[in-house]
Structure formats: C-alpha cells, structure tokens
Amino acid sequence: MSLKxxxxxxxxxxxxxxxxxxxxxxxxxxxxxxxxxxxIYQQLKALNSAGLVSHCxxxxxxxxxRKEYQITxxxxxxxxxxxxxxxxxxxVRDGVLIKVFAAHLADRESLVSELSRHLSAHREKLASxxxxxxxxxxxxxxxxxxxxxxxxxxRRGIRYEQDWIAWLEETRDIIANDxxxxxxxxx
Amino acid sequence: MSLKxxxxxxxxxxxxxxxxxxxxxxxxxxxxxxxxxxxIYQQLKALNSAGLVSHCxxxxxxxxxRKEYQITxxxxxxxxxxxxxxxxxxxVRDGVLIKVFAAHLADRESLVSELSRHLSAHREKLASxxxxxxxxxxxxxxxxxxxxxxxxxxRRGIRYEQDWIAWLEETRDIIANDxxxxxxxxx
DNA sequence: ATAGCCATGTAACCAGTTACATGATTGA
DNA sequence: TCAATCATGTAACTGGTTACATGGCTAT
Numbered sequence: 001m002s003l004k005x006x007x008x009x010x011x012x013x014x015x016x017x018x019x020x021x022x023x024x025x026x027x028x029x030x031x032x033x034x035x036x037x038x039x040i041y042q043q044l045k046a047l048n049s050a051g052l053v054s055h056c057x058x059x060x061x062x063x064x065x066r067k068e069y070q071i072t073x074x075x076x077x078x079x080x081x082x083x084x085x086x087x088x089x090x091x092v093r094d095g096v097l098i099k100v101f102a103a104h105l106a107d108r109e110s111l112v113s114e115l116s117r118h119l120s121a122h123r124e125k126l127a128s129x130x131x132x133x134x135x136x137x138x139x140x141x142x143x144x145x146x147x148x149x150x151x152x153x154x155r156r157g158i159r160y161e162q163d164w165i166a167w168l169e170e171t172r173d174i175i176a177n178d179x180x181x182x183x184x185x186x187x
Numbered sequence: 188m189s190l191k192x193x194x195x196x197x198x199x200x201x202x203x204x205x206x207x208x209x210x211x212x213x214x215x216x217x218x219x220x221x222x223x224x225x226x227i228y229q230q231l232k233a234l235n236s237a238g239l240v241s242h243c244x245x246x247x248x249x250x251x252x253r254k255e256y257q258i259t260x261x262x263x264x265x266x267x268x269x270x271x272x273x274x275x276x277x278x279v280r281d282g283v284l285i286k287v288f289a290a291h292l293a294d295r296e297s298l299v300s301e302l303s304r305h306l307s308a309h310r311e312k313l314a315s316x317x318x319x320x321x322x323x324x325x326x327x328x329x330x331x332x333x334x335x336x337x338x339x340x341x342r343r344g345i346r347y348e349q350d351w352i353a354w355l356e357e358t359r360d361i362i363a364n365d366x367x368x369x370x371x372x373x374x
Numbered sequence: 375a376t377a378g379c380c381a382t383g384t385a386a387c388c389a390g391t392t393a394c395a396t397g398a399t400t401g402a
Numbered sequence: 403t404c405a406a407t408c409a410t411g412t413a414a415c416t417g418g419t420t421a422c423a424t425g426g427c428t429a430t
C-alpha cells in the first residue's frame with residue numbers, strides 16, 4: 001500500500017501532524033497521490049502501532065492535542081526497502097472513456113459539453129502547473145537543485161494535462177461534427 | 188459506480204455470459220476499465236436483482252450452467268441517464284511518481300532500472316495499440332465507420348503510452364546522469 | 375452573523391483484490 | 403502429463419469515500 005509510504009516520505013522530509021500532512025498532500029505530492037484527512041489519521045495510527053512512526057503530544061488551548069509525528073529508524077528501513085522494490089503501473093479506470101466508447105447512446109449535445117467541461121478543467125490544471133514551473137525556474141541555484149525531484153514529478157503532471165487537452169480537443173471536434181478520424185495518431 | 192455501467196454498455200452491444208464479458212473486458216474496453224471475473228459475476232448478480240439485466244440459463248454438459256445476460260428496458264433507461272450525467276475525472280495515484288519524488292532515498296541503480304522496466308512495458312503496450320490501429324485503418328469503410336468510437340478511445344491509449352514513454356526517457360536520463368532539467372516542458 | 379480555516383477523530387459503506395473452490399476439454 | 407482455456411462462483415480482506423461529530427479563532 002503506497003499511502004503509507006507516501007506518508008513516510010513526507011515525514012522523512014519533515015515531521016508533522018496529521019493536519020500538516022493533509023496540507024502537504026493537497027500541494028505537490030497531491031498531483032500524483034491524494035489522501036483525505038480521514039485516511040491520513042487512520043494510517044498514522046496504523047503506522048504508529050507498527051512502530052514506523054512515533055509521536056509526541058503537544059497540548060493546545062481550546063483545541064484537541066496536536067500530535068507531531070516523526071519517522072522512526074524502523075520506518076526509514078521500511079521506506080528504503082519499499083523504494084528499491086518494483087512498483088506496478090496503476091490501472092486506468094476512466095468513466096469519460098466509457099462514455100466516448102458508447103457515445104451513440106448519449107445525447108450528442110450533452111456529451112460534447114461534457115468533453116468541454118473536462119477540457120476546461122484540464123486547461124486550468126495545466127495553467128496552475130505552468131505557474132508552479134515558472135516559480136521553480138525563477139529560483140536561484142542552490143534551492144532549485146534541491147527541488148529537482150519534485151519538479152520532475154511536476155513535469156509528469158504538465159505532460160499529462162497537455163496530453164488530455166490534445167485528445168479532448170480532437171475528440172470533441174470529431175464527435176461534435178460527426179466526423180471520422182482520417183489518420184493514425186502522429187508519433 | 189462505473190463498472191455497472193461498463194457492463195450495461197457491453198450488454199447493450201450484445202448479450203453474453205459472465206465469461207464472455209470478462210473476455211471483452213480483457214480486450215478493447217480493458218484499455219480504460221478493467222474488471223476481474225469475480226467482480227463481473229458479483230455485479231451481474233447485483234444488476235440482476237436491481238432489474239437492469241435479465242438472464243436465461245442454458246444447461247451445459249459437464250460445465251456449470253451458462254447464464255446469458257441481456258440488458259432490460261429498465262437497464263437501458265438507467266444507462267442513458269448515466270450517459271448524460273457529468274463524470275468526475277479519475278484521481279491519479281501513482282507509486283512510481285512517489286519514488287521519483289523521493290529518489291534521494293533510493294539506490295540510484297535500482298531506480299533507473301525500475302524506470303527502464305516501466306519504459307519497456309509502455310513501449311510494448313504502445314506497439315500493441317499501434318497494431319490495433321493499423322488493423323482499424325486496414326478495414327473497408329462500412330466496418331470502419333462502425334468502429335469509430337472504440338477507435339477514439341484507442342487513440343487516447345496511444346497518446347497515453349507515448350506520453351509516458353517521453354517522460355520516462357527524459358526522467359531516467361536525468362536521474363541516471365544526475366542532471367538538472369534546464370528548460371520547461373515544451374508546449 | 376457567517377464563512378473559512380484550524381484540528382482532531384469515528385463509523386459505515388463501497389469498490390476492488392486476493393485467495394479459495396470445482397471440474398471438464400483440448401492441444402503440446 | 404502438463405498447461406491452457408472454458409466456466410462458474412464464494413468469502414475474506416484492503417484501500418478509499420462519505421457521513422457524522424466537535425469546537426475554537428479570525429476576518430469580512
């Protein structure tokens with residue numbers, strides 16, 4: 001299970017509470033691994049009883065106790081073992097493609113506007129990735145080199161959005177005008 | 188839940204048994220929605236008690252009874268309602284990206300060979316998609332026009348593999364030679 | 375006031391995976 | 403004789419989502 005390892009990766013960089021982690025999941029790492037706060041709290045509990053993380057409780061006025069988690073030596077060992085193990089490619093399950101596959105059963109108007117909706121969403125996501133990329137290139141070199149690895153994953157996100165946008169544009173056009181594709185996908 | 192709808196889409200094209208469906212899931216539709224036979228049998232049972240499919244039992248010598256399922260009028264109604272409803276983009280959860288994100292915790296050799304492994308897998312998948320594409324373009328026109336929609340989803344698969352290949356090539360190279368990316372992702 | 379952030383969790387449910395079970399037929 | 407394909411299923415488990423619960427602080 002990779003969520004556990006994603007959490008260990010984040011704690012290895014810097015200790016933090018469940019809330020902290022959920023913030024971090026919403027940012028960088030969230031581009032390729034999402035987790036709700038509910039899941040995070042549960043996994044932290046599990047990681048804790050497995051001895052892979054430890055926590056110290058800080059009392060706070062008017063708020064529940066804050067538990068700051070940190071990775072243990074055992075956790076680091078488990079993490080580096082996982083890091084060097086082969087990882088399966090995730091399976092793709094995409095409802096939009098089922099709808100295109102069965103477009104003859106849909107209202108054409110509504111399918112076209114559905115594709116447009118996804119197109120805008122992917123364009124927005126791409127724009128925000130491009131902003132993050134610009135921020136990365138605006139950095140001076142010591143900090144830039146340090147963020148090299150997260151930036152490589154951002155590049156994956158940028159390509160992913162570009163790729164969806166290209167496919168959605170052509171597919172929407174083909175469906176809207178009831179055309180038939182006339183050539184293979186270029187290399 | 189889209190598996191139910193994927194099954195309804197397949198049965199709308201042509202009635203079939205659980206086994207038939209699992210074969211079809213392994214082919215075309217499997218590029219964007221996978222299902223094990225266990226899941227299919229369970230969902231058929233559920234769809235049946237919901238009245239969205241019906242079945243007739245055919246006895247077979249030495250084999251369990253074959254149940255041929257077909258979509259009901261109610262099932263068709265449910266399907267066309269689903270077809271015209273908005274669909275969420277699937278969330279991405281990819282362990283390979285976690286490993287790149289945390290590459291400093293891995294053995295460089297082993298990460299590079301992991302990336303190579305994925306590269307070959309994506310290249311093979313692309314080659315098989317390209318074969319399917321060539322078969323599509325080899326068809327004469329009445330049949331080709333009929334397969335237009337599945338072909339559109341195949342195009343998505345081709346792009347997906349191309350895109351992964353491009354990213355894996357550049358990323359493997361950067362990690363193997365400990366380089367830093369020097370320019371944004373091109374448009 | 376009201377929304378949004380801070381901050382923690384539990385519990386029920388749903389979808390998908392893995393393990394187990396059975397047994398005939400066909401081709402190498 | 404061994405593996406693959408045909409053909410059907412049940413049951414336990416895992417990972418993730420949704421719903422529910424609590425309550426203070428801060429900015430508009």
